[in-house]
Amino acid sequence: MVDFHEFFVAILRSGTPLVYAAMAGVIVQRSGIWHLGLEGIMIIGACATIVGIVLTHSFTIAILAATLTCVAASALQWFVIEKLRANQIIVGLGITGIGIGGTAFAVEIIFGSLAAVSAPFGVPRIGGDFGPYSRLSILVLAMPFVVLAIWVLLSRTRFGLRLAAAGEHPFAARSVGANPSVMRLLAFAAGGILCALAGAELAAGSLQIFAQNMVAGRGFMGFAAVIFGGGHPVGSALAAAFFSLVGVAGIRMQIHFGAFVSHDLLLCLPYLATVLGVWLTSRTRRGTRAAAQIAELQDH
Amino acid sequence: MTGKLDAILRPLAFILLATLICGLVFQIAGYSALLMFDSILDGAFLSRRSLEKSLRWALPLFITAVGVGISFRCGFFNIGAQGQFYIGAICAAFAAEWMAGAPAAIAVPLGMLAGMAGGALWALWPGILRLRSGADEVITTLMGNFIAGLILVYVTSGPLKDPSGSGQQASTRIVPEEMRISDAGGVSPTIIAIAAAVGISGWLLVNRTAFGALAGLAGRNPTMLRFQGGRIWQLGLASFLISGALAGLAGSVELFGPSGRIASGSLPAHGFTAILVALVASYAVLATAVSALFFGGLFSAALFLPILAGLPASAIDLFNATVALLITARIALGSRLHRLPGRWRNG
Secondary structure (H helix, E strand, O other): OOOHHHHHHHHHHHHHHHHHHHHHHHHHHHOOOOOOOHHHHHHHHHHHHHHHHHOOHHHHHHHHHHHHHHHHHHHHHHHHHHHHOOOOOHHHHHHHHHHHHHHHHHHHHHHHHOEEEEEEOOOOEOOOOHHHHHOOOOHHHOOOOOHHHHHHHHHHHHHHHHHHHHHHOOHHHOOOOOOHHHHHHHHHHHHHHHHHHHHHHHHOOOOOOOOOOOOOOOHHHHHHHHHHOOHHHHHHHHHHHHHHHHHHHHHHHHHHHHOOOHHHHHHOHHHHHHHHHHHHHHHHHHOOOOOOHHHHHOOO | OHHHHHHHHHHHHHHHHHHHHHHHHHHHHHOHHHHHHHHHHHHHHHHHHHHHHHHHHHHHHHHHHHEEEEEEEHHOOOOOHHHHHHHHHHHHHHHHHOOOOOHHHHHHHHHHHHHHHHHHHHHHHHHHHHHHHOOOOOHHHHHHHHHHHHHHHHHHOOOEEEEOOOOOOOOOOOOHEEEOOOOOOOOOOOHHHHHHHHHHHHHHHHHHHHHHHHHHHHHHHHHHHOOOOOHHHHHHHHHHHHHHHHHHHHHHHHHHOOOOOOOOOOOOOOHHHHHHHHHHHHOOOOHHHHHHHHHHHHHHHHOOOOHHOOOOOHHHHHHHHHHHHOOOOOOOOOOOOHHHHOOOOOO
């Protein structure tokens, strides 16, 4: 049983950043845009959290700084897609590049070297007497509630319905007085907050370290979870949990069958699962595709 | 003619804008932007030696970018050039390994073919998933990049491991001297001839064949293509295969040419930069050559930037990403542009 708990804790630990990133992707997806900048905004959040903790010795200030920078980066992405009408996929990749290059640049000018930065402490832990679970961060504990809250927000509130209208039928949104463009900005801002949490959990949840390019595709995996989960918050969270399960199972298999299968090939499993997921999604639902141009989402 | 002028002025304007933005950021971060631009120019373009270095990085970029351009022109966002480049290099390395001892005149062309086949194969499965099931190629090719990166780690620490390799970065065994098509300088007649052959056949394919005409149509207006009797299936698969094969060719040029080996995690930005090169050139082959030289020069300058201007090499990554952010923007620089009919992607 102890082993099961350890296994479950490992899944929670590696899956939580994915779930937060996927939630950011879900909200932005609702507004009609594919959020391929998740990777970049997540690494900005990770970097800002660690640098904030190191410089100010306060977790609160660090997470606020991370939130602010992530929201700013998301707003930039929104601006280029919405106002400059650039291709959303290329812009997403550009934001990812800015996140990876910019954080490396920032770390080098602040600390004078490219070495990994480690912080004295990280996200507060759950604590108490819950065995292996007490070592998890409070962001892990908050994760299921955030997912449920986003589900309620998207399907049970006026804001959520207007957001969906902005993505699916801008004219309908406009006819009830909601500006689709502003709705998308709000979606990106909310996505920025969630990406900051994703980055904070990744860098300060258990490791308390920031290294160059440390997100290593998790943002894209979070995005794939959105597609796999059909854009539904709970479905996407489950998809993210599945990817993380596959990853953790791969590491366990390494321990038991390491002599037969290479470790690096087992690390492929989450990516392969993602491809499989996207393929299954396209077979079951009529393949999800990004809007070709922002003009399709602006009805004027 | 306005269209052509637009196609030249727009990317220039965006590159200028990105330069201004980044210069401002670097200035605020406490570096001298002027010194930086000066050292980029010096380090990349202004002397024969530096121009040769830029060309060394530009040639593989050009080969990959021609392929990326063909696939984008067709409306398929194959962003998996990085993975196709890696798999191409791996297949070429395996071929070189198996043919050790064979005459170079046979082994090298066969090795290059193996590289092209490998790259094409790595583009084939996303292509089939996209065309048969509608699985979005953006995600599948992206995941393919990560998988290819891990396969490279596996190959360089397993089957093709260089036993003499020490330190952190594993790499394949070095290609035998007689099979090399250039020295470490990377600019040899053979490589230039390969790039020229790719350029010319790419240009002919795009401008002088039915495939090129239909590909342009498929990218702009897939419905029209269907009415014209074009088959998106064949066209799409061909564009995936061509772009993959060219990325694989670039990988094998790197292997048989300047690098002589392929290390795990080497050239991690090759695919992304090639996409930028193609976008800046608006997929036109001649313009691709110019923009490949530009980005190759930037890459070459990045290696000297820390020495000359005291700037971290990531400054160039930041600049490239800023260009990527802006390059597809449709600001009213000639208001006809955003009135162009057609979609960016096939529905």
